[in-house]
Amino acid sequence: MAEPTAVLAAEESSLPRVPVGEWVDTAFDWLKDNFDPVFDAVATGTETAVEGVTDALLFLPPLLFAAILALLAVFVRSVVFAIGSLVGLLLIQSMELWEPAMQTLALVLVATLIAIVVAIPVGIAAAKSSRVSGLVRPVLDLMQTMPAFVYLIPAVTFFSIGLVPGVITTIIFALPPGVRLTELGIRQVDRETVEAGHAFGSSPWQILRGIELPLARPTIMAGVNQVIMLALSMAVIAGFIGAPGLGQIVVTSISRLNIGLGFEAGLSVVILAIFLDRLTASFGERPVEGGLRSRLMRRRTARTVGAPVAAEDATPGSRPTAGAGV
Amino acid sequence: MTALRVDGLFKVFGRHPDEAMARLRAGATADEIRASGATPAVIDVTLAVEPGEIFVVMGLSGSGKSTLIRTLNGLLEPTAGTVHVGDDEITALSGKGLREVRQRRISMVFQHFALLPHRSVVDNAAYALEVRGIDRRTRLAAATEALEMVGLEGQADKRPDELSGGMQQRVGLARALASEADVLLMDEAFSALDPLIRREMQDQLLELQARLGKTIVFITHDLNEAMRLGDRIAIMRDGRIVRLGTPEQILADPGDEYVERFLADVDRSRVFTASDVMVPAATVLAGSQPAAALEALHAHGSFALAVVDGDGRLVGVVTGADLLAASGNVVAAVRPPAARVAAGTSLAELLAPAGASDAPVAVVDDDGRPCGLVDPRAVLAALAGAGSDGRVSADDRAELLEGSRG
Numbered sequence: 072m073a074e075p076t077a078v079l080a081a082e083e084s085s086l087p088r089v090p091v092g093e094w095v096d097t098a099f100d101w102l103k104d105n106f107d108p109v110f111d112a113v114a115t116g117t118e119t120a121v122e123g124v125t126d127a128l129l130f131l132p133p134l135l136f137a138a139i140l141a142l143l144a145v146f147v148r149s150v151v152f153a154i155g156s157l158v159g160l161l162l163i164q165s166m167e168l169w170e171p172a173m174q175t176l177a178l179v180l181v182a183t184l185i186a187i188v189v190a191i192p193v194g195i196a197a198a199k200s201s202r203v204s205g206l207v208r209p210v211l212d213l214m215q216t217m218p219a220f221v222y223l224i225p226a227v228t229f230f231s232i233g234l235v236p237g238v239i240t241t242i243i244f245a246l247p248p249g250v251r252l253t254e255l256g257i258r259q260v261d262r263e264t265v266e267a268g269h270a271f272g273s274s275p276w277q278i279l280r281g282i283e284l285p286l287a288r289p290t291i292m293a294g295v296n297q298v299i300m301l302a303l304s305m306a307v308i309a310g311f312i313g314a315p316g317l318g319q320i321v322v323t324s325i326s327r328l329n330i331g332l333g334f335e336a337g338l339s340v341v342i343l344a345i346f347l348d349r350l351t352a353s354f355g356e357r358p359v360e361g362g363l364r365s366r367l368m369r370r371r372t373a374r375t376v377g378a379p380v381a382a383e384d385a386t387p388g389s390r391p392t393a394g395a396g397v
Numbered sequence: 398m399t400a401l402r403v404d405g406l407f408k409v410f411g412r413h414p415d416e417a418m419a420r421l422r423a424g425a426t427a428d429e430i431r432a433s434g435a436t437p438a439v440i441d442v443t444l445a446v447e448p449g450e451i452f453v454v455m456g457l458s459g460s461g462k463s464t465l466i467r468t469l470n471g472l473l474e475p476t477a478g479t480v481h482v483g484d485d486e487i488t489a490l491s492g493k494g495l496r497e498v499r500q501r502r503i504s505m506v507f508q509h510f511a512l513l514p515h516r517s518v519v520d521n522a523a524y525a526l527e528v529r530g531i532d533r534r535t536r537l538a539a540a541t542e543a544l545e546m547v548g549l550e551g552q553a554d555k556r557p558d559e560l561s562g563g564m565q566q567r568v569g570l571a572r573a574l575a576s577e578a579d580v581l582l583m584d585e586a587f588s589a590l591d592p593l594i595r596r597e598m599q600d601q602l603l604e605l606q607a608r609l610g611k612t613i614v615f616i617t618h619d620l621n622e623a624m625r626l627g628d629r630i631a632i633m634r635d636g637r638i639v640r641l642g643t644p645e646q647i648l649a650d651p652g653d654e655y656v657e658r659f660l661a662d663v664d665r666s667r668v669f670t671a672s673d674v675m676v677p678a679a680t681v682l683a684g685s686q687p688a689a690a691l692e693a694l695h696a697h698g699s700f701a702l703a704v705v706d707g708d709g710r711l712v713g714v715v716t717g718a719d720l721l722a723a724s725g726n727v728v729a730a731v732r733p734p735a736a737r738v739a740a741g742t743s744l745a746e747l748l749a750p751a752g753a754s755d756a757p758v759a760v761v762d763d764d765g766r767p768c769g770l771v772d773p774r775a776v777l778a779a780l781a782g783a784g785s786d787g788r789v790s791a792d793d794r795a796e797l798l799e800g801s802r803g
Contacts, residue, residue, distance in 0.1 A: 267511035270470055271525040271576060272500030285515045 099225050114235045117181070121234055124177035133164045140346070148353045159342035166335045168317065175316030176343060178234070178309070179302045182241040186298050190246050191291065194253025195279070204254060211247040219244055219305060223312050237306065237314025245302040252294025256287030296351040303344050317343075398483070400612035401446040401469065401580055406478030408464050411435035414476045427635045438464035439475070440636035448579070449610040453627030455617055461636040462616045466584050469614060470503045471495045482580055500529045504573040508585040510565045512557040518568050519544065519553035525576030536575075543575035544568070546605065563594035570602075574609070583615045587622065599625055620659050624648075624668045632656055644668050665780050666745035671738050674747075674779045675760045675769030678703040683712050685727050687720045694720065701757045703767035704731045710765045711737065714757050734759035740768060744776055751776045 103110075128136070137160035145153035163172050197204040222243055226236035260283050268278040284291070310318020317336045324333030409417045409430070417435035421427075430437050438461040446452040456462040467473040469480055471487045480487040485498050504525060512521045519540050520527075526536035544553060547567040557565050566586060573581055587595045599622060606613065617623050623630045624644040632640040632647070640652045648668055651657040679697040681690045683704050694702055694717055701716045704727055713731035715723075723730030735758045736750035742760075751758055751773035758776075760769040 261509070261511065263507050263509050263511040264513065266467075266472055267505065267507055267524075268528075269472055270499060270505040270507075270582075271528050271572075272496040272498075273528045274496060277528055282513060285513070288515075 099228060103228060110229045113239075114230050117235045117238045121177050121181045121238060124180055125174050128173040128177055129170060133169045134161075137161055137164065144346075144350065148349060152349055156346050159346060163339045163342055166339065168320065168335060168339045171316045171320055171336070172339050172343060175303070175306050175318065175340070178238055178241065178306045178314060178316055179299065179343075179347070182238050182245060182302045182306070183295075183299050185238075186242045186246045186302065187249055187295055189242075190249025190294070190298065191253050194250045194291075194294070195257060197250065197254040198257035207250060207254075211250055214243055215247045219308050220311075223308075227312050232313035234314050236312050237309030237318075240309055240312075241302050241305040244305040245298045248297035248301065249294045252297065253287070253291050256290030256294070257283050259290065260286040292351065292354050295354075296348060299347050299351055300344060303340065303347065307340055398448070399445040399481075400448040400450070400483065401452075401614065402479075402481040403442055403444050403465075403469070404479045404481075406439055406442040406465070406468060406480065407437070407476045408439040408461070408468060408473060409435050409437045409476045418476050427637075437461075437636050439468065442478070442636075442638055444631060444638065444641065446580075446612055446614060448612050450628045451606060451613045451615055451626050453615045453617060453623040453630045454633060455620055455623040455627075455630055456633035457618055460633040462618075462633050463584060465633070466582050466614060466616050469580075469582055470499055470505060500525065500576070502578050503580040503582065504576040504578040505582040505584065506566070506569045506573050506586040508589055510557070510562075510569045510589075512565060512568055512572075514557055517554050517556060518549065518560070521557060521568050522553075522571040522575050524572055525578075539577075540571065540575045543571040546574060547571045547601065561594075562590050563598060566590060566598060567601075570605075574605075579612055581611045581613045583613060585616050585618065588617065588619065595622070602626065620663050621667070624663055632659070645673060664745075666748065667743050669744045669779050670740065671742045671744070671747060671758070671760045671771055672740040672769065674744065674775045675740075675758075675771045676700075676775075678759070678767040678770050680705045680709070680767060681715075681727060682707070683726070683728050683731065687723045687727055687730060690715065690727050691717065691720050699770070700772055701770050703759060703770060704728075705767065711759055711761055711767045714759055714770065716757070732756055734770075735773065737761050737765075739763075744779060747771065747776050 131139070137157055140160060141153045141157040144156045163169055193203075193207060197207045219240070222240040223236065226240045230236040230239060264286065265278060265282055268282045273281065306314065306316060307318040307321055310316065310320070310322045313319070317340050320336035321333055323329070324331075324336060407418050407421065409421075411417075412434050414435055417430045417433065417437060420433075421430060421437060421440055427437050427440065440461070442465060444452075454462045454465060464473060468475045469482075469487070471480075471490065475488060478488070482498060482502050485502065487495065487498060490498060513524070516524075519537060522543050523536040523540035526539055531539075541553060544550065544567075547570050549564060549567050549571065552560065552564065557568060560568065566589075569586070587598050590598060602613075603626065615623075615626055617626075627644055629641065629643055630647055631638045634655055640647055640656045642650075645668065647656065648660060648663065648665060651660050676699055679693055679699050679702050681693055681702045681704055683706055690702060701714050702720075703714055704712045706712050711734070712728075714734045715727060715730045715732070719730040719732065720727070733756065735754035735756045736747070737759050738747065738750075738761070740760050740762075747758055751771065755773065758771040758773070759767055760771060762768050
């Protein structure tokens with residue numbers, strides 16, 4: 072192992088050398104020796120999941136699948152978004168990058184799903200307990216600020232190169248905003264509304280399910296959105312350790328100094344990113360005016376309300392500034 | 398049996414609450430405790446709320462009233478003391494037992510409404526029943542009924558943020574009513590509303606209360622609101638109850654300078670009623686001689702007499718001066734009263750007639766029989782806060798009534 076301190080002229084330092092690097096090496100060696108079956112199981116599971124999703128995404132002909140995604144776009148957001156998505160997706164197909172794009176998408180979806188399944192419960196626990204929050208925060212800081220390439224080294228040690236270390240590093244990199252925004256969202260829920268839950272005799276679970284999670288939903292969804300965006304950016308870096316998809320194309324184009332190919336792969340990433348961002352962002356927002364979803368919802372309420380509104384007491388200015396309606 | 402009982406309740410926030418409490422019991426002031434790093438919010442509060450009563454806790458911000466109300470349903474655990482809701486000792490319960498009491502016996506209305514913005518109005522109103530696990534159809538029926546009670550028919554499928562503040566608080570009230578709890582805690586429930594809507598809500602609460610007879614603990618910082626709503630009022634300052642009594646008792650005898658300063662702002666004309674300023678009516682038959690009437694007047698030590706017909710119904714009033722000037726029988730001297738009002742009429746409504754005439758205002762019962770006379774000067778005296786000359790203690794009043802009937 073190379074001595075990293077050599078660069079820093081360590082012999083002049085009066086402080087003793089703290090061998091952090093050696094400790095980490097030892098720890099990872101120990102993990103590798105003792106938990107190899109666990110890592111193998113994780114590897115098999117991850118690989119099966121990502122390959123399954125990839126196959127599913129590639130099952131339909133690209134044109135049909137792009138049309139379905141455009142339909143989804145019109146349902147959750149707007150016609151403009153749908154047209155933009157369709158054009159973007161068709162461009163990916165015409166650049167002959169459809170398959171790597173779907174591989175990247177599958178990697179992102181699986182990594183995001185796992186990250187969210189971990190992040191939301193941890194975020195809830197951190198919101199409920201300041202001690203958990205205090206423990207979790209430095210770990211998240213480490214995960215977010217440690218240079219992304221540093222994850223790649225241990226990931227490769229444990230899982231060798233290929234898809235699995237790509238997924239694992241993506242999860243680690245993408246997880247923190249999910250935890251942070253879940254914690255923030257739940258802590259921001261109006262105190263009085265939670266108190267109302269208690270005052271009517273709700274159990275902690277009823278308060279979490281019926282009050283805190285629904286009221287924190289926009290913030291949590293912003294977290295999910297961030298998780299997806301980070302997962303996408305990491306999925307490309309994962310190309311360096313052999314994860315299939317657009318990342319690999321980028322790596323190839325760098326090694327060949329092929330500007331055109333690199334730009335095409337990069338552009339495909341951007342298209343995927345914008346599509347996923349707008350799609351997930353709209354789940355956190357109220358339905359956009361003119362969108363199909365909002366029109367459907369309005370029709371539903373209009374049918375049930377029916378009766379004319381009593382004019383009495385309809386003073387619009389009488390709403391308090393610090394109302395419960397967040 | 399009291400509906401709600403609080404005994405020796407203390408709540409101290411911050412470090413070493415038990416130590417702070419021991420010092421408070423030994424007579425330390427709130428300021429001394431605060432200097433040591435603990436914050437006493439409620440200090441040695443003891444009170445009992447009777448069934449069907451509106452009990453108002455009034456105090457400025459920081460007086461501990463919000464802390465007090467939160468110990469009543471266990472949202473806050475007191476440092477010492479007990480709270481009973483009916484037979485259940487809230488302070489001894491936790492977990493499931495406490496939730497059960499909250500679900501069935503005690504409900505709450507919040508200052509900023511605390512509605513769930515993602516649910517419809519009717520689902521909000523049904524929340525308490527939903528928590529209890531009651532099936533959807535039953536709870537929606539109960540919620541719809543509660544919404545009708547507070548005047549929100551036809552709003553059931555809206556979202557709370559589509560309603561004005563006053564209407565949102567009606568949903569909050571409906572939610573509390575739908576739970577069918579006997580005890581209702583109202584934490585500054587109307588403070589976030591603008592004055593007109595607030596008044597409307599107060600009227601509605603009184604109307605509902607007349608119908609439903611709940612036991613209500615109402616927190617407010619507005620003394621006028623306290624006087625309007627409260628059967629009894631507890632005034633809190635620095636965590637202690639400094640005065641407890643009916644609105645009339647507190648107005649007549651503030652007890653200390655602090656309460657007195659508050660009372661300066663109270664609209665007395667809406668607290669006092671005709672019955673507070675009237676003297677019991679001494680009556681005289683329309684056919685009597687002026688001399689006999691004058692004698693009766695002197696015998697009662699009154700300033701005027703109510704003139705009645707053979708059935709005891711009010712014909713008019715005469716003052717001493719009228720009688721002296723009169724010849725023939727009393728009928729010649731009689732004149733109409735400045736107004737005929739019921740005993741519950743507020744002074745605000747007496748002002749105009751009392752000012753327009755120097756004749757007394759006659760207070761009559763439902764059958765038109767006189768039960769009292771109000772000297773216009775007594776109205777002014779009561780507004781000024783002076784112990785009015787026109788008022789007679791309850792004992793004297795009963796005696797005089799006996800006398801006038803005999």
